[in-house]
Amino acid sequence: MRAELKTPSPEDGRPGIALLVPDMPSPKALMPWLQRMHEARHYSNFGPLVCELEKRLAARFVGHGRGRPAVTTVSSATTGLELVLQALDLPPGSRVLVPALTFVATATAVLRAGHVPVLCDVDADSWLLTPEIARRACADVEVRAVMPVAAFGAPHDARAWDAFSRATGLPVVIDAAAAFGGQWLHDTALTLVFSLHTTKSLPAGEGGLVVSHDDALVARVRQLSNFGINLQARRKVPVGALAEAGTNAKMSEFHAAVGLASLERWDERAALRRDTFARYAGVLEAAAPGRLRWQRLAGGEPVAAPVGMCLRLPGATARSRFEKLCHDDGVGTRRWYQPLLTQMTALQPLCEAMDCPQAQAIAQDLVGVPFFLGLSPADQDRVAALLSAALVDRRHAPRPEVRHGSALVS
Known part of the structure; x- marks a missing residue:
């Protein structure tokens, strides 16, 4: 699993934020x-x-x-x-x-x-x-x-x-x-x-x-x-x-x-996962009100024990900007389940593929952000600031400023 946890090191030497950190028993x-x-x-x-x-x-x-x-x-x-x-x-x-x-x-x-x-x-x-x-x-x-x-x-x-x-x-x-x-x-x-x-x-x-x-x-x-x-x-x-x-x-x-x-300890840890997810999702939504698309479950019930945080951004360009900002800041991201199975060359000769317009649309802008137990509110806010910066319309705005705790980075 170590390969999945590596994140790029930001140039200013601040700690990065891993994409995943396993929650194994002590x-x-x-x-x-x-x-x-x-x-x-x-x-x-x-x-x-x-x-x-x-x-x-x-x-x-x-x-x-x-x-x-x-x-x-x-x-x-x-x-x-x-x-x-x-x-x-x-x-x-x-x-x-x-x-x-x-x-x-x-x-x-x-x-x-x-x-x-x-x-x-x-x-x-x-x-x-x-x-x-x-x-x-x-x-x-x-x-x-x-x-x-x-x-x-x-x-x-x-x-x-x-x-x-x-x-x-x-x-x-x-x-x-x-x-x-x-x-x-x-x-x-x-x-x-x-x-x-x-x-x-x-x-x-x-x-x-x-x-x-x-x-x-x-x-x-x-x-x-x-x-x-x-x-x-x-x-x-x-x-x-x-x-x-x-x-x-x-x-x-x-x-x-x-x-x-x-x-x-599963029940306790599952409750912590739900609480962390709910707080984090709220922070991300506040950073881009009405511009994110989330997986919607029947009945509106939360996932019992979330193991990741995935969201859809408003288009492939916005996703690429967000990924670049995260990479430069040492924050892990992942395009989960991509490329689609229909686009994997090793599978194409062995499978039969039907038209998949919805899956293709999701794959254009889906991105996974850091999520694990122990992800601090400050780190959640840091990801949200990067998200907000990525979604600024650059045709009409100066280069955005991104806050990291009490520091302000321009």
Whole structure:
């Protein structure tokens, strides 16, 4: 992760502001879990800490739908997506609908599972692939599954996707990598895959989580994550024998220890993330009143535990000016999910692309700014000042002044 945290050094020697800073548990918080691991002498292969983490995570879904869904951990969300697709038994080379505005892992998981990503548009307001968009896409292209993405942690309407799945007969697997604590199954037949990467709100360093009411699907993902070795009695293949070709995608006890320590403080840290996001968004909006466009979620509810801050500026030129000012001032920025999947040369021969006008419009002016727990109000104000400076109409105004705390820089 160090490469993602580097920021340019401003010429005047002031500290820069990183784009992201992981919120990992302290060594002190980890020690009790590491001690348990050491005493058990169990370090992998579904050890006691992995099983406890899975049990505690499953309990989180109680009250958000019927019963307790099945849960299994995996080595990453990417491998979780791959194994869910394998467990669905789609015909080789099946088309899987995915949004063009997402991280590359969504598409590469489809490819590595032996299928073809069909890249489609997203909603202009939520920046998500919606059931309505999927219906229109399916009228033009025959697909065998749909993989919406909870972009920037924004949860999907699970019930709406369940209605789509039941009407079309297509399985829906939500790439909910950044949406832990906000994306729920409710009473649906969906499958959710979460990330426990170090940049997420529930960090285990590395890891993933597969959640579904389909017990058999989750059990098969678990088996596939252990090379495909049969783990259950009363099957034709003896326990310990290879049942099918899988891979090694198990979560280690080390990562489970970190996950358990993170889970113990998740509610507190999630509340801090929401508070930081709300204050920061207000500061940025005040710096450019009415000129920014934000991801709008159904119902107006905030993301449960924001892991980033993304906004749309009024055009590509304004974005470039803002990025230049930030770079010169040592403030990290990122054009998240860009270039679009449709524009990645490594993917173009392997995918099918539909028209994506909304995704293309979003990509013209979307930018991510620093966001992490510990981002001070002064640093938020510093980013806001740079934003305000970038949006000055330079045809009619002198070179703007940018305040940094009590200092004034012209």
